[in-house]
Amino acid sequence: MVFPVSAALLDALVLSVVSKEDTYGYKITQEIRDAMEMSESTLYPVLRRLLKSECLTSYDREYMGRNRRYYQITEQGIAQLKVYRSEWLLYKDKISSLISGQAEKEDTV
Amino acid sequence: MTRAEYLAELDSHLITLPREEREMAVRFYEEYFDEAGPEKEQEVIDELGKPYNLAKSIIGETSLYNKSDVYINYKASKPMPKNNTDVFVSLQKPGAFADQPADTTEDIMPKRAGTGAAAQKQDTMPRSGHNSTEPDPNIHFYGANASSENSNEQNQEQKSDNQNNNSNNEGNTSGMFDQYYNKGYEKSSDNPYGKNYTPYSNKKPVSAGKIIFWVLMTIFVIIPFILPLAIVMIIVIPIVMLAIGLVAAVCIVTAVIAIIAGIIKVFTSIPAAIGLAAAGLLAAGIGFMMLSAALAFFFRFLPWVTKKITGFYRRRTEQ
Numbered sequence A: 001m002v003f004p005v006s007a008a009l010l011d012a013l014v015l016s017v018v019s020k021e022d023t024y025g026y027k028i029t030q031e032i033r034d035a036m037e038m039s040e041s042t043l044y045p046v047l048r049r050l051l052k053s054e055c056l057t058s059y060d061r062e063y064m065g066r067n068r069r070y071y072q073i074t075e076q077g078i079a080q081l082k083v084y085r086s087e088w089l090l091y092k093d094k095i096s097s098l099i100s101g102q103a104e105k106e107d108t109v
Numbered sequence B: 001m002t003r004a005e006y007l008a009e010l011d012s013h014l015i016t017l018p019r020e021e022r023e024m025a026v027r028f029y030e031e032y033f034d035e036a037g038p039e040k041e042q043e044v045i046d047e048l049g050k051p052y053n054l055a056k057s058i059i060g061e062t063s064l065y066n067k068s069d070v071y072i073n074y075k076a077s078k079p080m081p082k083n084n085t086d087v088f089v090s091l092q093k094p095g096a097f098a099d100q101p102a103d104t105t106e107d108i109m110p111k112r113a114g115t116g117a118a119a120q121k122q123d124t125m126p127r128s129g130h131n132s133t134e135p136d137p138n139i140h141f142y143g144a145n146a147s148s149e150n151s152n153e154q155n156q157e158q159k160s161d162n163q164n165n166n167s168n169n170e171g172n173t174s175g176m177f178d179q180y181y182n183k184g185y186e187k188s189s190d191n192p193y194g195k196n197y198t199p200y201s202n203k204k205p206v207s208a209g210k211i212i213f214w215v216l217m218t219i220f221v222i223i224p225f226i227l228p229l230a231i232v233m234i235i236v237i238p239i240v241m242l243a244i245g246l247v248a249a250v251c252i253v254t255a256v257i258a259i260i261a262g263i264i265k266v267f268t269s270i271p272a273a274i275g276l277a278a279a280g281l282l283a284a285g286i287g288f289m290m291l292s293a294a295l296a297f298f299f300r301f302l303p304w305v306t307k308k309i310t311g312f313y314r315r316r317t318e319q
Helices: A007-020 A025-035 A043-052 A075-100 B003-013 B019-036 B038-048 B051-064 B082-087 B102-123 B137-147 B152-168 B176-190 B206-265 B270-318
Strands: A056-063 A066-073
Touching (some): A007 A043, A007 A066, A007 A075, A025 A066, A043 A056, A043 B019, A066 A075, A066 B019, B003 B038, B206 B270
Antiparallel strands (some): A056 A066
16 A cells, blocks of 8 residues: 555554454454555554553453453543544545545545 | 564563563564464564564554554555556645645644644643654653663652653643654654655655656756757658658659650550550659658658657656
């Protein structure tokens, strides 16, 4: 992908993924990587930041004899996600219409 | 390198972090290896990059909470289509919307600032108010921590210190965007995600560079080499074509005369008449061929060349 991704966009992506259901690090990475090219080393700092800002919480669940750390979205995370979503719509429309000359045709991230 | 070696090395590079942060980070990647499975071990190691660089990205994030530290990896192995380089514009820059009508800009900017401020508030994260050219106090703090690593109490104490420090910086949100982007810029040299990726703030709108490139090309290549050639072509080819046209005209005139002479000769000498008629027809054939060649050159080829040249320049400069 030629377009750089900002920290805010990564936050929004992770919050969106976690808001669907509680999930764990590896799966979040894979889900985001389905949508775009992202280094595996990118996610941890993002999760860390979201945990620190109390947008996410984490808990451990046992899975096949080891602990798996699940992440859950908080009230604050939901509020933040809402902000990101409205910002995203605004941003996306502006960029789409600038880039392709016609909005909605291609939602390139 | 095996997974165990990788994690051990990562851990050793995280020594400047408080113990719990360090454990958390290593644990995260341990779990990551577990999830990926042993068969993907090497793949994950390759993807994560050098432990040192990974550690740097973690430390950058946990001690400074500098958002611009997060980059997406741009894989050098996938060559990008040439044309796409032209669209590298720093969309994220605050000034990206500057070209819009004033009312829209005003509409967007405060909103963005508002969201940024909100995000900052929710962060409750330390954000150093210092410019990144100065060493951040947090780094020293963590560095000091490393030497007294075993003392958990001290750890806690220093942590609360840290919190206090940060609350002082709470109000400093106005320059936030600038700070992000500046940091992104300055950090580019030690970008943990590989040399091939340049963070967005480094990107200049390329069209200016393109224009300069083509101006230089014009001065150093097109003027000394291509232009003389073109002038010669422009002068010589029309002259040659004009000559061809003249020859064609002469041929046709000759043909007409020869044919008329042939018709007259029919009454005196049949063989002479046939010869003249044949010569006349031949001259007419050559004449018409040359005429059509000359016409095709002036009315088809020349406009086509002109269009190509102007189109070439327009494409280079308008992108």
